[in-house]
Amino acid sequence: MAGLDILMGGMLTNIEIFLLVFVRMSSLFIISPIFGRRNVPSIFKIGFALMVSVILMNVVELPVNVNLYSIYDFSIAVFKEFIVGLVLGYVGFVILSAIYLAGQLIDTQIGFGIVSVIDPVSNIQVPITATLYYGLTMVIFLTINGHHMLIDAVVRSFNIIPISTAVFSQGMTPQLIQIMGMVFIIAFKISAPIIAAALICDVALGILSRTMPQMNIFFVGIPLKIVLGLVVVMITIPAFISIVSFSIDNINEQTNTVMNLMAPQKVGSF
Numbered sequence: 001m002a003g004l005d006i007l008m009g010g011m012l013t014n015i016e017i018f019l020l021v022f023v024r025m026s027s028l029f030i031i032s033p034i035f036g037r038r039n040v041p042s043i044f045k046i047g048f049a050l051m052v053s054v055i056l057m058n059v060v061e062l063p064v065n066v067n068l069y070s071i072y073d074f075s076i077a078v079f080k081e082f083i084v085g086l087v088l089g090y091v092g093f094v095i096l097s098a099i100y101l102a103g104q105l106i107d108t109q110i111g112f113g114i115v116s117v118i119d120p121v122s123n124i125q126v127p128i129t130a131t132l133y134y135g136l137t138m139v140i141f142l143t144i145n146g147h148h149m150l151i152d153a154v155v156r157s158f159n160i161i162p163i164s165t166a167v168f169s170q171g172m173t174p175q176l177i178q179i180m181g182m183v184f185i186i187a188f189k190i191s192a193p194i195i196a197a198a199l200i201c202d203v204a205l206g207i208l209s210r211t212m213p214q215m216n217i218f219f220v221g222i223p224l225k226i227v228l229g230l231v232v233v234m235i236t237i238p239a240f241i242s243i244v245s246f247s248i249d250n251i252n253e254q255t256n257t258v259m260n261l262m263a264p265q266k267v268g269s270f
Contacts, residue, residue, distance in 0.1 A: 016074065020081045020163050021060055022053040027085030028154055031093045034138070034147045052151070060158050077164035084166050084262060087176075088153055091254050092146070094179055095247050098186035099137050103130020105191040109198035110229025111222055129233065133190070136237070137244050146248050153255045165264040172261050179254055182247075189243050197232045201225050 026049040029035040035045060106112075107127040141147070201224060209217040 017060060017163060018053060018057045020077055021057050021158070022049060023078050024081040024085040024157070025049040025053050025056075025154060027082045028089045028150065030086060030089060032089035032150055033092045033096055033141055035089075035150070052155075056155065056158065060163060073164075080164060080166045083168075084157060084161055085154065087258055087262070088157065088255060089150070090176075091179060091258060092150055092251055094182055094254075095137065095141075095186065095244070095251065096134070098183045098190070098247070099133045099244075100127070100130045101183060101187035102190035103127040103133050105187060106194045106229065106233065109191075109195050109225075111226050112229075132233075133240065136240065140241060140244050141248060144245060144248060146251070149248075149252055153252070153259075157259050160259045161262050162264065166262045167264055169261055172258075175258060175261055179258075182250075182254075186243065186247050190240055193236045193239070194229055194232050197228055198225055201228050 026046070029040075029045045029049065034040070104127045106129045112128050201221075205217055205221045205224070208215065
């Protein structure tokens with residue numbers, strides 16, 4: 001109880017620091033993997049962000065050159081903290097976008113392009129293959145403690161980017177564009193074997209239709225491409241796990257790069 005009293009007392013004494021820490025922590029939960037999902041109760045998100053913020057506010061110091069006494073300065077500080085947490089969550093969100101794109105590319109090639117299912121969590125239509133890949137990705141993400149990586153990134157960000165000192169330099173834009181480009185690179189790596197198999201199947205069916213014109217190529221080709229695509233998907237699951245694991249590990253490196261670009265020693269301003 002004594003420890004709790006100390007924490008609560010410190011929170012009331014430095015309420016402005018607590019609010020800014022809480023904003024940065026809570027903004028991580030908007031689009032980040034695991035925490036940003038709709039099936040995670042809002043009360044859990046708020047409670048977890050509140051708990052971490054209470055712990056961090058006793059070790060986070062307000063820079064001496066920062067003035068938060070006016071409502072204008074405090075509003076700017078809140079906005080900066082929100083953007084910092086949002087950017088850190090965006091880096092982790094890239095991997096999920098790549099999974100959905102890969103599933104869409106695969107389904108289009110093997111004949112599932114017109115079929116989609118409603119994801120009750122995100123409330124959007126997702127490809128069938130993307131649903132399988134997304135489930136595997138979440139298992140891999142939790143297995144290698146990717147959720148710990150996200151929390152650790154936010155905690156470390158207070159040392160690299162002190163409260164209300166974030167700057168948004170010109171290097172931020174190309175870096176975020178590069179991270180967005182990773183979506184297409186990862187999606188192509190995942191879907192390339194299936195796309196190649198579907199292309200070979202189309203060539204073989206084209207040759208077959210020329211040599212045997214009486215054969216109903218659509219009657220044979222559609223189920224053949226589906227079976228072939230599903231077989232290749234199952235065969236390439238180990239490669240998929242390796243690609244996803246490497247991409248998740250790369251999140252930490254990309255997060256450090258983004259935080260260094262937002263650090264106050266960089267040239268640029270908000």
